[in-house]
Amino acid sequence: MEGAATAQALSRIGLAGLAVMGQNLALNIAEKGFPISVYNRTTSKVDETLDRAQNEGQLPLIGQYNPRDFVLSIQRPRSVIILVKAGSPVDQTIAALSEYMEPGDTIIDGGNEWYENTERRIDEASSKGLLYLGMGVSGGEEGARNGPSLMPGGSYGAYTNIRDILEKVAAQVEDGPCVTYIGEGGSGNFVKMVHNGIEYGDMQLISEAYDVLKNAGGLSNSELADIFAEWNRGELESFLVEITADIFNVKDELTGNGELVDKILDKTGMKGTGKWTVQQAAELSIAAPTIAASLDSRYMSGLKDEREEASEIFRKEGLKEEISSDINGSSLDKKRLIDDVRQALYASKICSYAQGMNLLRAKSSEKGWNLNLGEMARIWKGGCIIRAVFLDRIKKAYQRNPNLANLMVDPEFAREMVQRQAAWRRVVGLAVQKGISVPGMSASLQYFDTYRRSRLPANLVQAQRDYFGAHTYERVDKSGAYHTEWAKLARKARV
Numbered sequence: 416m417e418g419a420a421t422a423q424a425l426s427r428i429g430l431a432g433l434a435v436m437g438q439n440l441a442l443n444i445a446e447k448g449f450p451i452s453v454y455n456r457t458t459s460k461v462d463e464t465l466d467r468a469q470n471e472g473q474l475p476l477i478g479q480y481n482p483r484d485f486v487l488s489i490q491r492p493r494s495v496i497i498l499v500k501a502g503s504p505v506d507q508t509i510a511a512l513s514e515y516m517e518p519g520d521t522i523i524d525g526g527n528e529w530y531e532n533t534e535r536r537i538d539e540a541s542s543k544g545l546l547y548l549g550m551g552v553s554g555g556e557e558g559a560r561n562g563p564s565l566m567p568g569g570s571y572g573a574y575t576n577i578r579d580i581l582e583k584v585a586a587q588v589e590d591g592p593c594v595t596y597i598g599e600g601g602s603g604n605f606v607k608m609v610h611n612g613i614e615y616g617d618m619q620l621i622s623e624a625y626d627v628l629k630n631a632g633g634l635s636n637s638e639l640a641d642i643f644a645e646w647n648r649g650e651l652e653s654f655l656v657e658i659t660a661d662i663f664n665v666k667d668e669l670t671g672n673g674e675l676v677d678k679i680l681d682k683t684g685m686k687g688t689g690k691w692t693v694q695q696a697a698e699l700s701i702a703a704p705t706i707a708a709s710l711d712s713r714y715m716s717g718l719k720d721e722r723e724e725a726s727e728i729f730r731k732e733g734l735k736e737e738i739s740s741d742i743n744g745s746s747l748d749k750k751r752l753i754d755d756v757r758q759a760l761y762a763s764k765i766c767s768y769a770q771g772m773n774l775l776r777a778k779s780s781e782k783g784w785n786l787n788l789g790e791m792a793r794i795w796k797g798g799c800i801i802r803a804v805f806l807d808r809i810k811k812a813y814q815r816n817p818n819l820a821n822l823m824v825d826p827e828f829a830r831e832m833v834q835r836q837a838a839w840r841r842v843v844g845l846a847v848q849k850g851i852s853v854p855g856m857s858a859s860l861q862y863f864d865t866y867r868r869s870r871l872p873a874n875l876v877q878a879q880r881d882y883f884g885a886h887t888y889e890r891v892d893k894s895g896a897y898h899t900e901w902a903k904l905a906r907k908a909r910v
Contacts (some may be wrong), residue, residue: 416802422877425490426452426477428580431508432496436552437498439559440525440584442467445474447583452477454485486515493520494577496550499530518544521573523554527688530601532609536598537569546573549796551607554614555801562586564799565594566610568603568784586798593794598784605695606791609771611816612692612706614801615685616767617655619709619855624760627842632723632752632850636663636674642753650761655804683713692774699777703770704862705763708854736850752845758838763859765832770821770862789813825865853895 430441444451445468445868453476455461461478468476479485486493493516495506505524513522522540524533524547533883540547551566552559565585567574574581574596585594597603628634628642640663647656667675689710694781696703715722730736772788778785792810795801812825823832843860846853865871880886882901890897 418878424477424488426450426475426488427490428452428577429454429485429489429493429495431455431485431495431512432498433464434498435556436525436559438464438467439556440496440498440552440563442471442474443560443562443584444580445476446472447580448475449580449583450475450477452479452483452485452488454479457583468888482511483515488513491519493517494523494573494580495521496523496525498525498552501526502532505532505536509540513540513543513545516543516545520545521546521548521576523548523550523567523573523577525550527551527607527611527686528601528604529691530604533569533604534543534602543819546570546576548573549601549604551603551610553607553610553801554793555800558586558798558800562593562795562798564610564797564802566597566603566606567594567792568597568599568601568606570595571599572589585794588797590792590793590796593799595787595790595794597791598779598786600782600784602779602782602784602786606775606786608688608691609775610795610799610801611688612703612774613767613771614655615689615692615709615713616705616770616855617653617764617801619712620705620716620760620763620767620859621655621659623846623853623856624756626851627756627846627853628753631845631853632747632749632756634749634753636676639663646757646760650805651757651764651803653805654800655803680719681716681718683718685710685713688903689713692771695778696770696774699774699781701770701774702862702865703774704858705767705855706770712852712854752842753844755838759834759842759856760833762832762839762863763856764803764805765823765828766859766862767855772809772813772822787813787817788819789817798866821866823863836860836863 417584427449428444429452430444431451431454433441441451441453446853448637451603453461453464458480461480465476465478468474477488486495489495491500495512497505499505499508505526505528509522522545524536528549530549537547548567548569550568552563553566558564560583565581567581581594582592585592586619587593597606613671625639627637632729634642640660642799643656643660644662644714647653647660661788662676663674665675667673667678670678692842693703693707693710696706775786776790778784789810791814792806795895796806796810812822812828813819839856843853843857877888878901881888881898885898887896889895
């Protein structure tokens with residue numbers, strides 16, 4: 416392809432950044448019938464994408480090899496998607512492209528960016544007459560190629576410029592494409608961040624279900640594959656449960672012995688969105704213990720060498736490994752355990768989603784974004800990593816009551832929590848007895864137990880605060896703030 420395009424060959428949209436996500440999203444856009452120009456600083460990536468476009472159906476994709484030719488190959492008003500690493504690479508790419516862009520053109524950042532960076536860039540773009548969107552993209556490389564969940568926030572004008580494209584390339588579910596205008600400012604990136612926080616919780620809870628079934632129930636990988644496949648045909652139907660069933664079936668081709676999952680180092684990586692979610696929850700005074708526990712678990716997994724040393728130290732001190740499928744000399748009822756774990760996983764997942772939704776609502780209130788939580792649940796029903804059948808029910812819960820204080824108290828979900836709590840307690844209790852750490856499930860159960868109690872021991876904590884710091888307290892029987900000379904009265908009481 417020649418550099419500067421002729422007027423007859425102008426593309427509908429452009430995409431800069433041709434790593435895995437960028438390539439796949441560009442090919443998705445082209446496949447939906449929208450001619451697209453692509454650019455990458457490393458020219459071999461452009462050639463690679465052009466080859467794929469030819470091999471995957473002679474798609475209308477045009478390669479460009481410098482920022483000027485790339486920008487000028489797109490029809491006005493230009494819309495350019497950037498898919499590069501978050502942080503300074505985004506700023507550098509914007510600087511290189513905006514030199515050739517004109518007022519009214521749009522920049523869309525599709526990376527996992529910190530929402531305040533997006534808000535800064537919106538202001539900087541506005542000073543040049545440019546429109547800006549920060550757009551969360553979920554679904555991994557498969558989603559990008561075949562239909563992701565898209566979360567665009569920022570300029571509504573920018574959204575309308577590319578709405579027809581986004582609605583075609585997004586995942587499609589029975590009630591529409593998995594994309595909606597999220598709101599102003601950095602709302603799109605913030606919603607994607609919380610989505611990833613919920614994803615952290617989901618993955619942790621599934622791993623704990625696996626741990627209990629494997630190490631307390633003694634189930635084989637083959638049995639686990641069948642169990643998760645069966646769960647994926649019921650209330651737990653979701654992308655993560657589906658791929659978990661697949662994982663247990665994959666053999667280790669490198670050695671030819673056993674399943675690959677058993678050969679993987681128990682050390683989890685992360686890119687930062689889970690940490691951001693927990694930080695924001697703390698900033699906004701929103702309890703998110705399931706998500707926080709999942710983050711802590713990743714930190715703990717990183718201490719592999721320390722954990723191995725600790726295991727040996729405690730063994731020498733007489734700590735015996737209690738993990739087995741036998742309690743007090745009698746074998747577990749595996750069928751009951753499997754059903755209990757299913758119920759515990761489901762109830763814990765509700766807690767994780769409830770925490771994420773509460774965080775979204777709190778930030779929306781602070782920033783004036785007017786987020787529609789039911790719509791957030793709807794666009795997560797397809798394409799994204801946390802897509803799950805019960806998201807439709809979450810959508811309906813917020814449609815019934817947009818001001819729902821907590822997802823757990825929606826009548827339908829409240830009923831399910833109560834029905835599952837006995838099994839949930841049995842699983843957490845068994846794990847504690849066996850020495851199997853279930854931080855996500857136990858944090859979720861404690862979240863439920865704390866929220867459902869009309870009176871907590873916080874009265875004692877507040878009394879302590881008043882004792883040592885004169886922080887005052889409120890009474891249950893009278894209005895106003897009170898302070899007590901606790902030490903003086905305590906001495907008097909001892910006489």
